[in-house]
Amino acid sequence: MINPLRGMKDTVGEFSKKYIFFIENCSRIAKNYGFSFIETPILEETALFKRSVGESSDIVGKEMYRFIDKGKNDVCMRPEGTAGAVRAFITQKYDRAGGVKRFFYHGSMFRYERPQKGRLRQFHQFGVETFGVEDVKEDAMIILMLKEIFDFFGIACKLQLNSLGCVTCMPTYKDNLIKFLDTIEGLCEDCIKRKATNPIRVLDCKNKNCNKLLENAPMLLENLCPTCKDDFSELKSILDEFGVVYSIDKKLVRGLDYYNKTAFEFISDNIGAKNAIAGGGRYDKLVEFLGGRSTAGVGFAIGIERIIDLIVMPKNKKNGYYIGAMSDNALKLVIKLVIKLRKSNVVHTQYISKSIKAHMKASDKAEAKYFICIGENELKSKTYVIKNLDTKEESVEHYHIL
Ligand SMILES: [Zn+2]
Ligand SMILES: [Zn+2]
Secondary structure (H helix, E strand, C coil): CCCCCCCCCCCCHHHHHHHHHHHHHHHHHHHHCCCEECCCCCEEEHHHHHHHCCCCCHHHHHHCEEEECCCCCEEEECCCCHHHHHHHHHHCCHHHHCCCEEEEEEEEEECCCCCECCECCEEEEEEEEEECCCCHHHHHHHHHHHHHHHHHCCCCCEEEEEECCCCCCHHHHHHHHHHHHHHCCCCCHHHHHHHHHCHHHHHHCCCHHHHHHCCCCCCHHHHCCHHHHHHHHHHHHHHHHCCCCEEECCCCCCCCCCCEEEEEEEECHHHCCCCEEEEEEECCCHHHHCCCCCCCEEEEEEEHHHHHHHCCCCCCCCCCEEEEECCHHHHHHHHHHHHHHCCCCCEEECCCCCCHHHHHHHHHHHCCCEEEEECHHHHHHCEEEEEECCCCCEEEEECCCC
């Protein structure tokens, strides 16, 4: 017997029902916001993720599914969705055309981590990316979209916000942070490495001792340039206006190197320790950094495995038809009727004749709303009965040739 690999699962049963319900409704909401579907390859050159996600990140440092293919290319299975979307944006020369592009995507991502609840090695994300809008109103808009998504699925969560500054204010802050870090001793091994490669990420450390050592560290939010300050105020006032509750998390820097200005996470108390269910922010330098013409970007991604248990499904309603044949002669007519009704309805059937009792049982199982059974009598009378299984009402339908 061959089992799936550790940390990888089949999409079946209850998960599958919720998954498709989630994807369909997220896609609908994203389209309402003017986003169109994009799909990028699962395999990309390793260099793409090294440059965009950053070599100092855990993802690139420890977790990538990386191998040399038969053509001797150094390739990786995508660990997240933004890098591929940006690469596609440049590949399609949208950066040269100018203007605004809004994409949504969903699919499998791969990270070689220790599997635990809500955390698989092959997992799924739904995300959006906007290119070409520098205005912070876009940041507000995608946060509103995320809120709408979580509200729709009945998921209670909290928004945490921060600003990561820009090319004007970030470098000075970084220098000050390094100066501060030089004065303290006892940081964890990871933080000592981060201090050299990406000191901002020291703030993000989950180590309790590091948190304590950083209590008096300078915070970027208190050292923003006037533009970043204004943008952050505008973002907050839009969220206030639309009743989105948030808290400021000055240490929210996200694990990825390319974010600037707005950074945010939605967290849920209902999913255990690592409680972020979605995250996003602005990445105005990434397109240029990957070789495109300078274009602003902002987006988010939702970890579907993290929220799947929190989704409140609508109560199952009876839906569609069940049509059964009670004789071999009737089967031909049943199949014709099935094909006709399937043009605009869900229709269940079986391709063998059975008793009405057996069909009724199958119809219950299929949760059909309407029940039709055709046998010799119906063939003779050229009529059949449609029974509404909700109201128990019956109506007689005449047919000539279907
Ligand atoms: Zn700034
Ligand atoms: Zn640390």
